Every structure is written in structure tokens, then in C-alpha cells.
Amino acid sequence: MTMVHRWAAAVLRGDRDHDTERSHAEGTAAPDPFAWFSAGLDDLVATLRAAPDDAEAPVFLKDAPRPRLFWARRQAHETTIHSVDALAASLGGPPPTADVPVTPALAADGIDELLCGFLPRRRSTLRSLEPRTVVVRCADTGHSWSVRISEEPAVAAAGTTALAAAERPDAVFGGTAAQLYLALWNRAFEVAVDGLAELVEQWRTQVRVEWG
Template sequence: MDTTRLAEGLHDHTAALAGAVTGADPEAHVPTCPDWPLRVLVGHIGQAHRWAASIVGSGPSPVPDPFDADPGSPEKWSDWLLQGAAELEDAVLAAGETPVWTFFGPQPAQFWLRRMAHDTTVHHADAAFATGAAFEVGPDLAADAISEWLDILADPATATLNPAFAQLRGTGQTLRLAPEDGPGWLITRTPDGVRWTHATSPADTTLAGPVRDLLLVLTRRLPADRVRVTGDHTLAEHWLAHTAA
């Protein structure tokens, strides 16, 4: 996905998240982020955008604590969120193809635009579910979010960041994510970690449904019964239990 579309997705979902929380109680519980009130969810997004922008512009810095973020008063949340997204886009465009630090080694600055666009999309869903607002995502953006998450899970460094991900290793078990349009994703659990490709091949277990719902199930924002699960249900349950995002 190109930089223009990722930036569009970042801004669209930042604005939609801001709209979803407008007028809401800052201390309202976020069901899909059970340890966070709404103010922490908002703070995390604006904080993460600024943190990623600083990495692109100045190099790595410690991962910030969402509870330390200060989004300001609720009536200023929208402007604060949109400013952070703009700072990130500006930093990425200024960096161009210059490699920057990431958890997975040096990569083009677009890595952080993609990471934050998809993180914001999922957290937009969190905000919408918490406040009763509508949530929609473009099929192309949802599909790229799935591919990006699988890229992260397949990187050897990921298991060092979260030990639960090491449990995704296997002996050739396969899972297929089958959207209503497109070939979907075939995931193979190998002794060396997760591997994936776009394919329509049969798998030990298949999750099928709209790409929006597949993304939200994969990121544990919706229960598995929101999509059709066929084949080895235990394999699907194990995967979802060890891939919370």
C-alpha cells in the first residue's frame, strides 16, 4: 500500500476516532482494552503518533506508557489527535526512503506510517465499541492491516517482544483467512515461526467472512463467532489466544 493511501487511512481513522469520543465520558470503560478508560485510549493514540514521528526524525526512544499521556481537556481531543497524525505524516514524507529505526531493524520511514495507520484503525474500533459509534474501514485498508499484522507475527524478533507469540510455532499446521473478496491469507505454523502467503489452498482451519470482521477477530476486537470457523476449531482458538494485539 502506497504512502498516500496509508496517510489517508491514518487521517481518516484518527478523525473518526475523535468523532467517536466527542462528548463521551473520559472515564468510560473501553471493553476491548479492559485496563483503559477512554482518556487513556485517546492519550495512547496521540502519544503513539508523536512517538513514531520522533523516531522517524530523531531516532529511537523508549516505548511510552499510555497512562503518562496527556491529551488535554476533552473538548481539545480532536485537534490534539489530528495534530499528532499530521506530525507523523510530515516526518515520514520528509524522511523519504531514508532507513529509520524499527523493532525489526532499519526500514523505510513508511514502516511507521503503516504501523500507526493500522494501529489507529483498530483503536478507532475500540473507541466506537466503547461509545456506541459506528465503525467502518475500507476493505483495502483492512486487508493491508491483516497483512501487516501477519508480517509482524512472522518476524523472528516478535517472539522476543512478547513471549506469547513464541507459542505460534508449530509443525506445519495451517490456518486460512478467507475474505468475501480476494484470495485471502494462508498461514503456516512452522518450527521456526509463522509463515504466510496469499493463497486459496485448503487449510486445517478456515476463518471466513467480511474482511472488516476478519481484521477485528484477528485482533481480538470481535469474538470468533462473528466469522465462520470451519475445520479444527481448537487450532483457531489457540491462534487467537496467543495473538492478542
Template sequence: MSLDLLAALRREGDRLASMPVDALSSPVPTVPGWTVEHVVRHTGKVHRWANAVILAGPGADTGAVAKSQVESLPKGPDCLPAYRAALDAVVATFEQVDPESTVETFVGARTAAWWLRRQAHEVAVHRIDAADAVHAAGGPAPDAIDPEAAADAVAELTEVQYPHRLLLDRLTPASIGRTVHVHGTDVDDLEWTFTLGADGLTSTRGHGKADVALRGTAEHLLLVLCRRRPLDVVTVFGDTSVAESLLDASRF
């Protein structure tokens, strides 16, 4: 799979920046309490944070950078041009820095390419949030996420979010030691098996047997795993309760 993450970031960021002004107050169906404005302001602030951390260089305190150098986006209609500016700024930084240069992240020292991947997939999911709100208010259905980008987002979820942000205390006792397999139908290399453990989740890439299997497009699998779509948008084989336990612990 050959994936241009910078192009993915631009594409999804452009889509979010193009949300209609009159939809800013529309509620997001899958994120209770949020509106399109919340999505735009949150994602723009995340771009600003990533940009500031990269520019701060190795050894930067990501939390301190967030508090001292990153301003919230303005409220109301001005959030859209402010989001566009935040997107343009972080894209410009990614165009200029060596992707293999060492930078800080919320999981320790990584490369600038790590942040590019995180930003591309962050905005993809949140763009769906905003587009879902527009659709629920009578607008067009959301444009699909590129299948290769969605498949890589599932991989990033597995490699970054699950090890560091899974709410282990929400896993049901009955699900500990059990397994979930995901299988993409539109991208060749989208197959993972997750083992749920009391002290964390382990993952294996490739085909495997599991207590429950989820089969669907890369986009549907990503959005199910991110709790943006119900389980019934994919085909489920086996013990649904194991998948539900994983999803309940994925509240991030």
C-alpha cells in the same frame, strides 16, 4: 490493490480524534481495563513515538527515544486535542520525508513507508476499540474500516506482528505443525495460509488447503485476528481449535 496509506491514517485518525468527550470514561468491551481515554492516549503516544523515531534518523535507539523524547498525552478531556496534534504532527512528517528513506523501527532498519503503514493500521484497530465503547454505551455502530486498508492490515499483521510478537508458548501442543487459512470475500488478494510452529509462524500468500479456514470480509478477518471480534463473525471450516490456538497466542 492501490491503497493510499496516508489517506487511511488521516481518515482513521480523524475518526478517533472525533470521539465524544463524554465517552472518554466508557469501557472498551474487547480490551478489559481500558476506556476510550486509554485508547486515545495510547494511540497518540504511539504517533508521537513514530514521529520522534523518524525525525531522529537512521541508527536511532527506538527504546531510548520512547523514554527520553516521548511524553504521555494529558488525561481527561485534553487528551482529544492532544491526540489531534499528535496525529497532525506525524502526518506532516510523512508528507515531508522520502517514503523510501531509511529509518529505525522496533524490528530494525526499515523505510519511512514502513512506519506509515504501521501507524495507519494501529489507529484503525484502536479506532474500532473506541467506537465499540461508544456503541456499547448506546451510541452509533462503528464506521467500517475501508476493505483495502483492512486487507493490508491483515498482510502487515502477517509480515510484522506474527514474526516478532506472537506468544509462541501459548500455542497448544496439538496445534503445532497445523495450518490456518484466511480468505477475504470483499478484496481479491486477501488469502493467506499460516503454519503454526514451535519456533514461529510461517505464512504463504495465496490459495491453499488448511486444517481450518476463516472466510469473511477483510474487516471481519482483521478484527478476528486482532481479537476484537469473536470467531463466529466469520465462516469457519475445519478444526476450530487450531484457529483458537493462534488467537490465544495473538495477545499483543
């Protein structure tokens, strides 16, 4: 996990000599994995705090904020989602949302990053031969998004004002921000679906965010 922390810190610092394969090997061989994890996380936090607001560094998502905020946000969700994976491994299955300590604000931000940042990328695999529209609504925070799915990369927008007045979404995914966060990142599914139920399975099979 903190191979990614070390990589993100190196990118933000402009360290072109960082070797992710070597970092991964060091982590795998570390006699104390938790100490190695903590050292990488501490270095990332220190790098984020030291970086100026106008720091120049590469980013890779659509609709991305400035690099310092981009990397803080990306690593916050990277770490949170993989902490859910660790909890799931210890439980032998997806944890109930109530057992995941994620705030509504963080969850809503993570949904926004996925829908407006990851899904519109050319490498995203969410596609449909027949155009579909999914609306995502957070019952507790009031946030909502519309996602248009077609043969091209998805088009996502915060709010539903982009929908035509007479347009009816093919499905609405509803629940708390935390429930939707875990569901849309494919870690659990405790949300209500109003509309085409097959869009749930399509989401589960087609929405994948992987290291590349």
C-alpha cells in the same frame, strides 16, 4: 494513543532524544486530550509527508517495506484498531463490523501486516505442539494467506501456492476483509470457520500485539 504517534514521528525523523514516558505523562495531564491527540497526529502526518521515500529509520517487523511506508502503514493500523477499541468502549462490547468504517483495501493490508509482519517475530506467542496450517481468505478482495503454526514462530505467506498440492489446511477463516481484519486482530469474530474450531480459541488467546 498519540504518545505512539509522537514516538513514530520521532523515530522517522531520527530524534534520539524523544522520551516516550514523558510524552505519555504529558498526554495524561493534558487539559484538552482531543487537542493533544490532534497535535500529535498532525505532527505524524507532516513528518510522513516531509520524509523522502528513501529515508533511513529503524523498523521492527518481518517483511517490512521501506521506513517511510513502514511507519505510515504501522500508524494507519495502530490508529484504526484503537479507534475500534474506543468504539467498543462506548458501546460496551465489540462493534458490528458494519459499524466500523474501514475499507476492504485497508483491511486486507492490515491482515497482511499482522500475518506476515507480526506473527513471524520471535516474540510472537502463536505456537502449537502439533503443526497446524490456517488459511485466511477474503471473500470480497480475493486476498488469501497461509499460516503454518508449530513450536517455532509462525510462517506466513500471501496466497496459498506455498501449500503442497495434497496438503489440506486444518482450518480456513473466511469472510470479508473487514470481518477478518477485526477478527484476526481480536476485536470481533464475525467470520466463518471451516475446520478445527479450537484454532479460533487458540488464536484469541495466543495472538497478542503489545507495546514493548
